[in-house]
Amino acid sequence: MEGKNTNFLRSALKAKEVGILLILVLLSVLIQLKNPIFFTFSNLMDMGRNTSYTLIIAIGMTFVLIAKGLDLSVGSLLAICGLISALGMQGGIPVVLSVLLGLLAGAAFGTFNALCIVKLKIPAMIATLGTMYMARGLVLVITKGQAVYPLPDSFTAFGKGSLLGIPNVVLLAVALAAIAHIVLTKTTYGRKVYAIGGNAETAGFAGINVAKITASVYVISGVMAALSGIMTAARMGSGQPSVGDGTEMTVITAVIIGGTSLNGGAGTMLGTILGALLMNVLSSGMNLVGVSAYWQKFVMGLIIIVAVGLDQYQRGKRRS
C-alpha cells in the first residue's frame, strides 16, 4: 500500500503540470502576503467565476490545439451566440429553447469553420479568422451597437446564482472539464484526436477518418464558445455587442500555458484548468497588489514566455 502511495507521488511529481502548479502556488502565496483579501472565500469564488468563462472556451480550444488546429473565432462566437439566445428570449421563445438555440448556433458556426478547413482546405488560422470577423460583423449588424435587454429573470438568476456558495458557472465549468478530461484520456475518440494532431497522415493510414475528427473539434469549440457567451449574457443580464473581444487570445494563452503544444498531439485538460486559473490569479492578483493596469499586459506577456520557456526546457531535458 505504501509502495503504491510513493509511486503515485513520484508519478505526480513527474507530471508535466507540476511546473505550472508551482508557479500558481508561489504566485498565490506572494499575493496573499501582500494582500490578505486574496484567500478569502468571496475572492476565491470571484476568481473562480471569472476563470470559468475562459475555462469553458478553453476546454474546446484544448481539443482544437491537440488536433493541431487553431480557432480564432471563439471570441466572436461567444458574442453572437449569447446574442442569439438573448434575442430568442426577447422574442418570447422559452428560456431553455433560447439557450439551445444559442448552442445550436455555436455548433453551426463550428461546422462552418470545419467545412472551410476540411473541404476547402483553408488553413485553420485563416478560416477561423474569417469567421471571427464575419461573426463580429453580424453582431454589429443585428444590434447596431446597442445592448439587448432586459432578459427574463429566471435566466439571469441562473447566471448570477450559486449552489452552496459556489457560483453555477463554476460548477458547470468544472463538470465540463471533468467530462472533457475523461473523453480525452479514456475514449477512442480522444485517442483519435491526439492521433490526428500527432500525425494526420499516419492516422489516416491507420483507418482513422481524419476529416471527421478534425471537423468535430471545431464543432466542440463552437458549442463551448456559445455556452460561455450564454453564461456571460445571463450574468450581465443583457446581450452585449462588444463582449468577448480578444477572448480568443486569452483562451489560447491559457491552453498553451497549460502545456498543450501548438504542434499538436499533446496536451491535458488538467493543464488547461491550471493555465486558465493562472491567467486569472495573475490579473486579479495584480489588481489586489496594486500593479498599474498599464503594467498588467506586460506581466501577462512575460508569464507566457516564462511558462512556455520552462516547458520547452523541461522537454529538452527529458529528451537527453
Added chain:
Amino acid sequence: MEKILELKNVSKSFGKVSVFRNIDLELYRGEILALVGENGAGKSTMMNLLGGVYPCGQYEGDIFVKGNVCRFRDANDSKTAGIEMIHQEISLHTELTVAENVLLGNWKESRGLIHWKNTYEEAEKYLKKVKLDVEPKTMAYNLSTSQQQLLSIAKALATNPQIVLFDEPTSALTETDADNLIGIIKDLSKNGISCIYISHKLEEVFALADRIAVLRDGNLISTYAKEKVNVDRIIEDMVGRKLEEMYPKRKLPIGEEALRVEGITIPHPYVKNKNLVEDVSFSVSKGEILGFSGLVGSGRSETMNAIFGSLKKSAGVVRLEGNPVQIRSAKEAIGMGIGMVTEDRKKTGIIAPMNLRENMTIASLDMVSSGAFINKKKEKSISGEFYEKLSVKANGIEDNIMNLSGGNQQKIVLSKWLMKDIKVLILDEPTRGVDVGAKVEIYNIITELAEKGIAVIMVSSELPELLGMCDRIIVLSRGRVTGNIGRDDFSQECIMRAATGVETWGI
C-alpha cells in the same frame, strides 16, 4: 599519409545511457572510412558529435583535426574546421532554387544585393562535381529524391570541406542512383577529400571503402583494410554472433487466391492525359510472398496506395477472395482485412508524440475498447504481448517511439498490423533504414505471417531482399508490368532488364 582527423578516447552518453565508450579512430587524407554497425551502435551519434551537434563538454575525450585539438561549440565551428555532414534525411529548402540551395547563405553579392548571374555560375561548378545535370534556376522541389541527395552533396562541397561525413546517403535511393552516388564519393576521395561513410548496405561499403570500422553496442570492435576482410566477417562483428542465414525463406504450400488486381490505372495528379500507373494486373495468394520491384517512379508505391484506398484510381478492379470490392479509403481497406506498412516511416508510419502502446493500437482501437471507452488493461496486455514477441528494444510500452532506433520503430509499425486479423499485408520498403540484425528479425516476422496464410506483398528497392524472401516478383517499369518472375527463374539480371524496360518477362 597525413592523419586528418583523430578521435582519442572519446565517450558519449545521454544521462545514464552510454552511447559509445573510449573510441580511438583515425581518418587519413583522401581516405574513405566506412563505419558500420547495427542501429543503436552509436554511428549516427558519433557523426553528430563530429558535426558539432553535441558541443564540446557534452562528451569526453578529444577530437583532433590535422593534429589540433578541436572544441566545437556548434555545427558552424565544425564547418569552419572543414567538416561537412550529409544526412540520411535530405534537408533542403525545397521552395528555393537549386543554386540558392547550393550556396545557401553564401550567395554572390554585389552592393548588398544578390548577384544572380555569378551565383548561378558558381553553383553550376559544384553541380558539375556531383554530375547533377539540372538548371541552377530549377526549384528544388522539382528534383527527384536522388537528385536532391546529389544537391545536398553539392551544397556540402560548396564550403570546400576536407572531411565529408555521409550518414546513409543512399537509404532513399534506388540501386542505379546509389551506384552513381558511389562513383561521386570516389571522385571526392581522389581529389583529397576524406570521407566517413555510414551505411547498412554492405555491398556499398565494400564497393566504396578503403577501410571498414565496426561498431557494436558503443564499442569499436574492429577496423579492417577492405582487402583483408569479407562480408561474413563484418556481419559477424556487427551482430556479435554467427549469422547463419540472412533470409529465413521457407518453401510453403501456396493457398487460394487472396487478392486480385485487374487493370489498375492511376492518373498523374498534375499532368493531364498522363498516367502514373497504367493497366496493372496481378494476383497474390494466401501464404505467398509477392515481391514488387522497379526503379523510382515506376509506380510501385502508387499501385499499393491505390489498392489501399489512399490514392484515387481512374480504372481497375480489386478482388478480395474472388469478390470485387470497392475500397475508397484506408478505413475501408482495413475493414476488409488489408494492412499496409508505408514507405516513409516518419511521415506515415509513426505518430511521434505518442508512446509505443498508443502507436501499436492506433489501428485496432475497436479491439481494445468497449463502447466508446478504451480498456487500458486490454490495451496494455495486447501491446505488451507484441512488444515481447517482436523483442523490441526500448524501456517498455510506455516509452516514446522517438527514443527507438529505426529497426525497433519498424517493429512497432509492423505490430500495428500483426495484432489485427488481416488477410493481405502490403509492406512498402519494410527494411529501409533498418540495421542487419533487425532486418533478419523482420524477415522472420514476414515468414511467420506467410505461414499463417496471410498474403504478403513486399515492395522493395533492395534486390537481394526480394530474391531472398519472395515466391514471385512483379516488376514495374514506368507504370506498367514488365515482369512476372517465379522463384525458379530469379536473377538480378532479369529483374533489372525488366525494370529498365529493356525486355518483358513472364507476361
